[in-house]
Amino acid sequence: MKYDVVVVGGRLGGSTSSLFASKGGLDVLMIEKRQEIGTPVQCAEATTNETFNILEIEPSPKYLCTDIKGVDFYAPSGKHFRVKGNNMYGFMEGYVLERKIFDKQLAIESAKAGTDIMVKTTVKELIRKDGNVCGVVAKHLGKTVEIKADIVIAADGLESNIARMAGLKTVNKTEDIASCAQYEMVGMDIDPNYLQIHHGAKIAPGGYLWIFPKGDGVANIGLGVINSKETAIYHLNKFIKKFDATPVELNIGGVPLAGPMEKTYSSGLMVVGDAAGQVDPMNGAGIQNTVKCGRIAGEVAVEAIENEDTSSKYLKKYEDQWRSAIGKTLETSLRYQKIFQNLKDDDFNVLAEFLEGKNVESISKLSILKFLKNYPHLITLLFNVFILKQ
Known part of the structure; x- marks a missing residue:
């Protein structure tokens, strides 16, 4: 078999790259x-409204669970405050999706555009x-197949095997990976239009817990922990x-x-999404970044093939463009x-x-x-993280 592009990974990064290529x-x-695909x-x-602008598709009720208008932040003390709209760094108006349906639908859109898919x-x-990646x-x-391609796009997730095979540095340290666990739960009495974020060393050491409503009493409840003595599922069950x-x-x-890999390309190869570390380090969000970088990878692949140049020097355009967009x-x-990782429970309570x-x-x-004169380290957070419009 011979293709212009082989994309490894059929989730968001892979489907978006395939779609635009x-x-x-x-x-x-x-x-x-x-x-x-999708499970x-x-x-x-x-995710945010911008995700669908990037994809150039209209959001569909097939996979939209609920509209999100803001975020409720909870301190260990139980006190909480609400941030509406797009005023909190990293959290914006948007939707909670049914990813099983959304991911598959995006793959379907890619197939409609002409992508062949092998599950x-x-x-x-x-x-x-000659040192260039030219297929897989x-x-x-059960059968071994050789697939030649001018470009390979690696969208194969955390600890990408493809990037590592290409000689790119992909190994994350243990302390750089949040261990996560999530339940989808039925019977939740919560506001269907606001996400919840809970902080606290006893709740999610080194990370945070989230409750994301999906409508009709259904919600995702999950958490991420870093360097915790106990597992993520232990804290979640508690x-x-x-x-x-x-x-x-x-x-x-x-x-x-x-943060992202030092280098996300080589001759004949580009790396996208979790595989490239293009996840927001503060909140762990990755959907919008992944589709943005996936689109760039797909479009750069088109330019490279048209110019008959898939060299490392040419594919650097991909890295230059995505770093310009979200770097x-x-x-x-x-x-x-x-900064957040070093905050104590008392700091969250004061905020x-x-x-x-x-x-x-x-x-x-x-x-x-005036209020935070005794907590100078929190003033920076209020001015910069909470994007106050003065």
Whole structure:
């Protein structure tokens, strides 16, 4: 077999890359190791309105669970405050999705654009010629197949095998990966239009817990922990005891929080999504970033094939463009993620006490300085993380 582009991974990054490469007229094959695209669920399923602008598709009621208008932040003390709209760094208006349906629908859109798809297929090695990646060797339903391609796009998730095969540095340190667990639960009495974020060393050490409503009393309840003595599922099981609700699904996994790889391309290869570390380090969100970078990878692939140049020098365009689009945001997020990791429960309690019941947009600089004069390390967070419109 011979294609212009082979995309390894059939989730968001892979389907988006395939979609835009196919729209550009390329012959594209997308390979997915699982027998069904979209399962298991690998995130809390919330994203922003901008995701659909990037994809150039209209959101569909097929996979939209509920509209999100803002976030309720809870301190260990139980005090909480609400941030509406797009005023909290990293959290914006949008939707909670049914990812099983959304991911598959995006793959369907890619197929409609011309992408060939092979499920239940695992890449065993890369094909190289004169140092350039030019295809893959894969196992499909028990048979080994050689698939040649001018470009390979690696969208194969955390600890990408493809990037590592290509010689790119992909190894994350243990302390850079949040261990996550999530239940989908039925019988939750919560506001269907607001996400909940809970902080506290006893709730989610080094991370946070989320409750994302999906409508009709259904919600995702999950958490991520870093360097915790106990497992993520231990902390999650402890937290959900307070609810009279029933779990109907459990998902466990990891999220890279160290920021992107140093280099996300080589001759004949580009790396996208979790595989490239393009996840927001502060909140773990990855859907919008992944589709943005996936689109860039697909469009750069089109340009490279048209110009008959798939060299490392040419494909650097991909890295230049995605870093221009989200690089500064990821750097800022990583900086504040490190600050948040060092906050104590008392710090979160002080923030919640100050912000509870207030309209975040209307808080004056003077009132911040007056209240937090004994907590100078929190002033920076209020001015920069909570994007106050002064």
